[in-house]
Each structure stands twice: as structure tokens, then as C-alpha cells.
Amino acid sequence: MSDVSTAEKPALKNDRFIRALLRQPVDTTPVWMMRQAGRYLPEYKATRSQAGDFLSLCKNTDLACEVTLQPLRRFALDAAILFSDILTVPDAMGLGLYFEEGEGPKFKKTVRTEADIVALPKINPNDSLQYVMDAVSTIRSALGGSVPLIGFSGSPWTLATYMVEGGSSREFRHTKEMLYRTPELLHALLEKLAVAVTDYLNAQILAGAQVVQIFDSWGGALAHREYVEFSLKYMTKIISGLIRVHEGRSVPVIVFTKGGGQWIPQMIDSGADALGLDWTTSLADARKIAASRVALQGNLDPNTLYGSPEQIRKSVAAMLADAYASNQERTGYVANLGHGITQWVDPNHAGVFVDAVHELSAIYFK
Numbered sequence: 001m002s003d004v005s006t007a008e009k010p011a012l013k014n015d016r017f018i019r020a021l022l023r024q025p026v027d028t029t030p031v032w033m034m035r036q037a038g039r040y041l042p043e044y045k046a047t048r049s050q051a052g053d054f055l056s057l058c059k060n061t062d063l064a065c066e067v068t069l070q071p072l073r074r075f076a077l078d079a080a081i082l083f084s085d086i087l088t089v090p091d092a093m094g095l096g097l098y099f100e101e102g103e104g105p106k107f108k109k110t111v112r113t114e115a116d117i118v119a120l121p122k123i124n125p126n127d128s129l130q131y132v133m134d135a136v137s138t139i140r141s142a143l144g145g146s147v148p149l150i151g152f153s154g155s156p157w158t159l160a161t162y163m164v165e166g167g168s169s170r171e172f173r174h175t176k177e178m179l180y181r182t183p184e185l186l187h188a189l190l191e192k193l194a195v196a197v198t199d200y201l202n203a204q205i206l207a208g209a210q211v212v213q214i215f216d217s218w219g220g221a222l223a224h225r226e227y228v229e230f231s232l233k234y235m236t237k238i239i240s241g242l243i244r245v246h247e248g249r250s251v252p253v254i255v256f257t258k259g260g261g262q263w264i265p266q267m268i269d270s271g272a273d274a275l276g277l278d279w280t281t282s283l284a285d286a287r288k289i290a291a292s293r294v295a296l297q298g299n300l301d302p303n304t305l306y307g308s309p310e311q312i313r314k315s316v317a318a319m320l321a322d323a324y325a326s327n328q329e330r331t332g333y334v335a336n337l338g339h340g341i342t343q344w345v346d347p348n349h350a351g352v353f354v355d356a357v358h359e360l361s362a363i364y365f366k
């Protein structure tokens, strides 16, 4: 295990992100961006070509650490996120992940039959995914306590869609076929994934991740009953098995179901500390529903960053007004985009977004 004793780890200098997730008092609104390390940064593209390709970059400890830190050098972000991918887990299960230029992720093998599911090995994260743990501990040391490090995983449902389809999908034809024709098979797959994700996230926490986020990127593709049965249930199970205190500090858990804004009451029952929301949900309405039971994270449309700096600032001001409209406690909120930043965003506009959050939220912290 790559657990390093607390004594070797410097105290956190900026903990407002963790404090907001735990609904403790903060001095200003914390902010980070999903996919903050990525192709919109020229320095990312340079490091990726040095590594060869995206997967080699994920597997190269020093270069994965380098790209994690790149956005933090440019912007006043309140958190770092491990540079990796959600599909490392099915890759470790032997499905053979590869990326075809411009086509997104693909697997050499798909998982569609009972035999396919039975054949999936139980993973040991400190074996086949040790490169991720090495990245976590290296990044954690490199951060030197400047900001917290977020670890992450895909949700069982989201991972299952990639494994069953063999890559990205719009229709989820094969996964939904399995769901409606042979639900017991899909449950068997989700069950295996829930165990793998629990072990994977716990290994990241032991290696130094201070917050974890579960990306349920395709939860919103499910019908409302099926969302609870095939996605939320397994995330709830994972959360109940996570290490919640490490190095003497709470390790908050964020659940991000893209397209899940209508399920806030159900998501609260998952035991997550915070819910990530996409831009289709009003933060003001979400706060009324969530009251003070859970923190919220989000939710600017990432495409807002195509607008002018003035337009970005206006959108941030409106988002903050929504976030704090019925929130007199002035905590329990983390600013973010509603999904990952795209490769076509001008990096300066990402900077405008980050600065606008800190600057324009000042009126709420007088």
C-alpha cells in the first residue's frame, strides 16, 4: 500500500473546498472545473505528445502529475483533480481500452453475456491500477498542501454502458436491451463494478486523495425508476463502503449524475456530502429542495466560456445569486461547470470564470 503517514504530509493551506463540501464556514466560494487538465491548454497538448498518447500519459506518473498541476499554475483553483480516466477500471478488468483519434474511447472486448460477466476478474487496485495510486501520491506530494486533491471513479452504471456498448454511445442500445430483457445480468455486472469501484476509491484515499467524486455521466439516460434501481442504488452501496475519515480529516464524497437534477431528494439519501449538478437545473430550486442537508456543486454551462469575458462574468454573477438565494449559511456550495470544459475554450476565458467566482462572491461574505 502506498499509504504515507500523516507526519510526512503538510497541512492544507487552502481547505475552503473541503469546508464547503462539509458545510462548514468558508471565506469565499471555492471553485474548480471538471476536466480542468485537458486539450484546451496548449501545455497539456505538448505534454501529451511527449507521452505519446492519452493512455500513456495516464500511466506515466511524472507526466500525469505535470498535467494535473498545469491548470493550477494558470488559475486560482481551489482543488486539483487526479489526471486519469474513469475507464481505467474496465481496462484493468482486461477489456483492452484504446482511443481512436477523434472517436473517443473504445474497448477490444465487450461484456454482453452471462459468461462475459462471470469472466470479469476481481481487481486489486494496488496491482493493475497501481499506476493510478502512484499518480495520486506523487501529485499529493507535489501539491505540498496548497489545495486538496480530488480522486474519482465512474459510477457502476456509467462504466457498464461503456463495457456493454464497447465504447461511447448515444442510444445505449445494448445496455438498455440488457436492462429490460435480462435485468438480473445487468445487476450482476453492476454488483461486480460496485465492489471494484469501492476498492478503487478506497485505494485512492489511502494513497492521498482528500475528496472523491463519482462521475455518473450517463445516469440521466435512465428512466426515473431505473435510475434508482440501476444507478443510485450502487452508488449508495459504494458510499457506504468508503473510508470517510483519513489522516484525521473527513473525506467528502461528491455524486455527479449528469442530467440528474430531478432526483435531488433521492440522491441525498445516497449518503453523499455533495451533489454535482449540470446546467439544466436551477441552483436556486436545487437549494430549496436540498435545504441544508447536502452541499451542491456546479453548474455553469461549459459553453458559456465561448462568450466574452463580460458575458462570462454576468453568468457567474447569476449562478452565485441562485446558489445563495435561499442559503443564509453561505456555505455548502462549490462553483464549477455543469460538465467538463471543452477543448475549444480559450484558456483566458477559463481564468475569467475562476476569478469571477472569487471576486463576485465577495458580496455574500461581508
Ligand SMILES: Cc1c2[nH]c(c1CCC(=O)O)Cc1[nH]c(c(CCC(=O)O)c1C)Cc1[nH]c(c(CCC(=O)O)c1C)Cc1[nH]c(c(C)c1CCC(=O)O)C2
Binding pocket: 033, 034, 035, 036, 037, 038, 039, 048, 054, 081, 082, 083, 084, 085, 086, 087, 102, 103, 104, 105, 152, 168, 215, 217, 258, 340
Ligand atoms: C465519461 C468519462 C470519461 N472519462 C471521464 C468521464 C466522466 C466525466 C464526464 O462525464 O465527462 C472522466 C475524466 N477524464 C479525464 C479526467 C481528468 C481529470 C480532470 O481534469 O477533470 C476525468 C475526471 C481526462 C480525459 N479523458 C479523456 C481526455 C481527452 C483525451 C485526449 O487528451 O486526447 C481527457 C483529458 C478521454 C475520454 N475519456 C472518456 C471520454 C468520453 C473521453 C473523451 C474522448 C474525446 O473527447 O475525444 C471517458
